[in-house]
Amino acid sequence: MPQPDIHLYTAATMNGYKPVIFLEEAGIPYDLTFIDFSNKGQKAPDYVKLNPNGRIPTIVDRSNGDFAVFESGAILWYLAEKYGVFLPHExxxxxxxxxxxxxxxxxxxxxxxxxxxxxxxxxxxxxxxxxxxxxxxxxxxxxxxxxxxxxxxxxxxxxxxxxxxxxxxxxxxxxxxxxxxxxxxxxxxxxxxxxxxxxxxxxxxxxxxxxxxxxxxxxxxxxxxxxxxxxxxxxxxxx
The missing domain is CATH 1.20.1050.10 (Glutathione S-transferase Yfyf (Class Pi); Chain A, domain 2)
Structure with a gap:
């Protein structure tokens, strides 16, 4: 099977649940990587390349040249624009x-x-x-x-x-x-x-x-x- 467009990096926090809610509500396939705070996964060099702030969540859009988006509000805005849902046109x-x-x-x-x-x-x-x-x-x-x-x-x-x-x-x-x-x-x-x-x-x-x-x-x-x-x-x- 082809990989989903969206790869989500997140953890079980209030901000971390936001993109999960969006993706589940919209029925959009996604891959998920759990970021483990106990081993400082959010500070790992490969992750910080995606999210310079070393926080969660982050998404990578494979269909858009592996474009990374961090900050939970920006992620929701990006996904709403990409999929045309949960953001009014008026x-x-x-x-x-x-x-x-x-x-x-x-x-x-x-x-x-x-x-x-x-x-x-x-x-x-x-x-x-x-x-x-x-x-x-x-x-x-x-x-x-x-x-x-x-x-x-x-x-x-x-x-x-x-x-x-x-x-x-x-x-x-x-x-x-x-x-x-x-x-x-x-x-x-x-x-x-x-x-x-x-x-x-x-x-x-x-x-x-x-x-x-x-x-x-x-x-x-x-x-x-x-x-x-x-x-x-x-x-x-x-x-």
Whole structure:
């Protein structure tokens, strides 16, 4: 059989799930290489040639001269343009999609990531920072409230359809249990979670390359908490 056009390098993180969700939703064949953080696979010289930032995910498009794309938002944008799905053609709806994609990339992801870092990695490794935790938890809650307001009277974040803005935002926002952020009172956001939770391709994607049910509040977090904190202990010691 011929190789698929898309080769995906990813790991089981919120950013790492984004291109998997896209590819599974669109029914696009792809090869997958799991990047193992425990052996610093993201810093391997061959991988850094594809992704100079040494992070995940990255795709290589074999049908486009082995063109490499890194940064999860850029990957979704590239795939949407390539395959003509999950990105509206109407100019205003297209712009809205890009705006909410950037909102996730610049706001939701970084703030939730810091809330997770200080509570799930720094604190278990002996660096308890109450000010930092409150700062990032509060800002995450504010951003989730912005999403809630946006979703009042609409099913999706941009235009009238499910887009890469939803695909990018969902794995982060839906991980509110792992960030220890309350969504009490955010009923429109909860309804949006329910709509995406019900999509079979999304649920399949969240098991690839590895399921992390603790992220979404589907499992006891205690065992994974220790594993996760230990995996990044060396980074905390450098700080």
């Amino acid at each position: 100019p205003k709806a297209r712009s809205e999609t890009h705006q909410w994609l950037m909102f996730q990339m610049a706001g939701v992801g970084p703030m939730m990531g810091q809330a997770m870092y200080f509570q799930r990695i720094a604190a278990p490794n002996g660096h308890v920072e109450p000010f930092s935790i409150k700062r990032y938890v509060d800002e995450t809650r504010r951003l989730l409230a912005v999403l809630n307001t946006r979703l009042d009277g609409r099913n999706w974040l941009a235009g009238d359809e499910y887009t890469i803005a939803d695909i990018a935002t969902y794995p982060w926002a839906r991980a509110y249990p792992w960030a220890k952020v309350s969504i009490d009172g955010l009923d429109h956001l909860k309804a949006w979670f329910d709509r995406i939770d019900a999509r079979p391709a999304v649920q399949k994607a969240l098991t690839i390359p590895k399921a992390q049910p603790a992220f979404w509040g589907y499992a006891d977090e205690s065992a994974f908490l220790k594993e996760n904190a230990a995996r990044f202990a060396a980074d905390v010691k450098k700080a």
